Amino acid sequence: MLPESSLLESRTMRESLSARTEVLDKVKVLEVLPDGLHVTTDGVADYFKVTRQAVENLVVRHREELESNGLHVLRGSDLREFETFNLNVSNGAPGSYPQRRRRLTLWPRRAVLNVAMLLRDSEVARRVRTYLLDAEETHRARERYGRERASEPWEWYEPGFDDLRPLLVRTHRMVSAINVELCAVRTDVRRLDERMDRFETRMDRLETRMTGVETRVDGLAAHIRRGGRR
Known part of the structure; x- marks a missing residue:
C-alpha cells in the first residue's frame, strides 16, 4: 500500500x-x-x-x-x-x-x-x-x-469472472471454426447449384431432342400404316 x-x-x-x-x-x-x-x-x-x-x-x-x-x-x-x-x-x-x-x-x-x-x-x-x-x-x-489483458479476447470482464474466461475463449474459437466450415459449405452449395443448372440445361436439350424423335417416329408409323393399306 x-x-x-x-x-x-x-x-x-x-x-x-x-x-x-x-x-x-x-x-x-x-x-x-x-x-x-x-x-x-x-x-x-x-x-x-x-x-x-x-x-x-x-x-x-x-x-x-x-x-x-x-x-x-x-x-x-x-x-x-x-x-x-x-x-x-x-x-x-x-x-x-x-x-x-x-x-x-x-x-x-x-x-x-x-x-x-x-x-x-x-x-x-x-x-x-x-x-x-x-x-x-x-x-x-x-x-x-x-x-x-488489453490484447486478449474478453478483456472487458472483471477479475471476478476469471473462471469463465477459458470457457469463453474456447467458445470463441469454436465459433470461428464453425464460421470457416460454413464458408466451405456455402462454396460447395454454390458449386452444386451451378452443376444442377448445367444438368437442367442438358435435360431441356435432351427433352427437345426426344420430342423431335417422337415426332419423326409418329410420322414414320403413319407412313407405314398408309403403305400397308395400299
Whole structure:
C-alpha cells in the first residue's frame, strides 16, 4: 500500500484523490447542514474529534489549498440568506438577545476530505487516509490488470469472472471454426447449384431432342400404316 506520508507531504497526491469524498461516510457519518452540502468549522472539528483551534490552524497553513477544494466564507447578505434557511441566527446563551454572526466558514465535502489528508493528530483522519490509500491501491491494481489483458479476447470482464474466461475463449474459437466450415459449405452449395443448372440445361436439350424423335417416329408409323393399306 502507498505510505501515509504520500498524502501528508504531497499536494499532488492529495489533489488526485480529492474527489473520493465517499470514504468520509464509510469511516464515520459526516453530519452536514440542512442544505445537504456543507459543514461548519465546529462540525469539522467534531468529525475529526479535535479542537476548533486545530482546524483553524490548519486553515491558516493551507488556506489556498482548502479554498481550491471549496472552502469559503459567507458575509453580509449572503450570510443572512444562508442563515435564514440553514442555521439558528442566535449564537449567544439561551434566552439572550439574538446575535448575528459577522461571517461563517463553510466546508464542502471535498474540503473536509482535504483536512483528513492534512490533519496528523487525529485517529479519525488516519482511518480516512488508510481507507483512501487502500481504495487507491485497489484502483491501480485494476488498471494494471486491464493493461495486462488489453490484447486478449474478453478483456472487458472483471477479475471476478476469471473462471469463465477459458470457457469463453474456447467458445470463441469454436465459433470461428464453425464460421470457416460454413464458408466451405456455402462454396460447395454454390458449386452444386451451378452443376444442377448445367444438368437442367442438358435435360431441356435432351427433352427437345426426344420430342423431335417422337415426332419423326409418329410420322414414320403413319407412313407405314398408309403403305400397308395400299
